[in-house]
Amino acid sequence: MNEGTQAIDRVYAGLDWKLDDGILTVTIDRPECLNAIDTRTMNELTHVFARAHRDDAVRVVIVTGRGRAFCAGGDLRPGEATFDAVDQGRADSAADHVETGGPLAMSVFTNHKPFIAAINGPAVGIGLTLTLPMDLRIAVPGAKLAMSFVRRGIVPDACATWFLPRLVGAGTALDWAVSGRTFRSEEAHRAGLVDELCPAEELLERANERAREYLAAAPVAIAATRALVWRMAGAPHPLDAYAVEAPMIFELGARSDAREGVRAFLDKRPPRFTQRVSADMPSNYPWWDRAEALRPEGSLPPFA
Template structure:
């Protein structure tokens, strides 16, 4: 796919995705969503990519959906509204699925304003950091809309139901410090430090870890953190641990520990996922 609304570059073992409509404050379009999905699917299938960082060009991260169509910007009976909600497959939401199912961890480096879909698109990502001065808002109620991109599921998992309700029911914007206090972002940094800090976090998650173990761990945490009991997880993690115990990754991890050196894990997500994966039903893994 030729990208027009994002850029995508490889920096060592990292993929850097940049929302790239700075003249529109990176306002979201259906095409942008399709391009984000494609980039994450590419990263998922590339063993050389260990993590993805998403940021924005210019002074905003994403100012929400493109409303240049005026009051009818969300009316899909018109060309503009249809473009805002356009999806490359029936049912929509493909970029959410691509981010959530990706076997590589992702970081949102929020470099400026992030409202509406501009913030909800970050919720399936694993870590969010923001620059000082960034304004964030789940502004849907103030537009007559409802939270989209699965955010009514993601947001309470991340910040708790009371905080999610307070932000979403008021629809107000708030600053990065409040986002950190509420648990939405983990760090607030100076603008010049944002991308460098995101890369540091990405390297922290990837330089001394098994790619396969990271892929499995993020799915286990996401999918079971809201389970009512641990029993279904117990049926999965024990046999998975047993199978992984005989893999070269585990032998290397233990040997490196004993020899007091950095590990060099041979496992690849493209071919070394255990037989239990994917263990969920009724969903199709985007990498298949």
């Protein structure tokens, strides 16, 4: 490990990361508290995801937890004033307050890279909501999940009231969010929130298998398609999607990745895509309000 990488590692007190052949594995590394996350760790997650967004060496992101939990939610050890932003010195008024779960969710939602949650144990509160903008959720059987916010006297965070109904429907979202009850990964699988159930000893291997499926696709096409699926879910008319897709297909169809994709198919070999999301996104991307563009503070060194 070079000196620059060591310096980067020291920034992330609550995380560990490994980049291997385009697959970035981010591990929430606070096993002493079942990976419950405080404000610093939440900001670290947002920052590392922003780095992945900008780094062409990263093709897919896997998120998991150290030890027997994925993430037990917010760290409640500060006591009864845990959620009091004024008491905790995080803000003087509602106008000053930035709820850190929102930027974390947006750092996944607006990302150019697909995300896989490898849920290795309990995922509660923010531990569950941070997975909602991700592309796949693979969980161990029997994992305890909960939208526990109402049982702590607050509402869901991390834009969960937008994401959850889109994934499981309003009825199931209301059941889980309004009751705050604990449910198992099997129920989440039946509802469509969890995509696969996988034994703990095979979880990361399976997550990497799914990640390699993304490696076989064109990075620019993945980034654009990911945004289209999420954004068009709320479009009022199918032609809204067509209005964005048609010029994208026209532009991308004339580029090297499209030619390589067809050539590789005809040659019966894996494609070798060369376009980069950092430089080669379609000219009509993003087509939404550019003010939403990911703007993390601080420098973002590449993964070494």
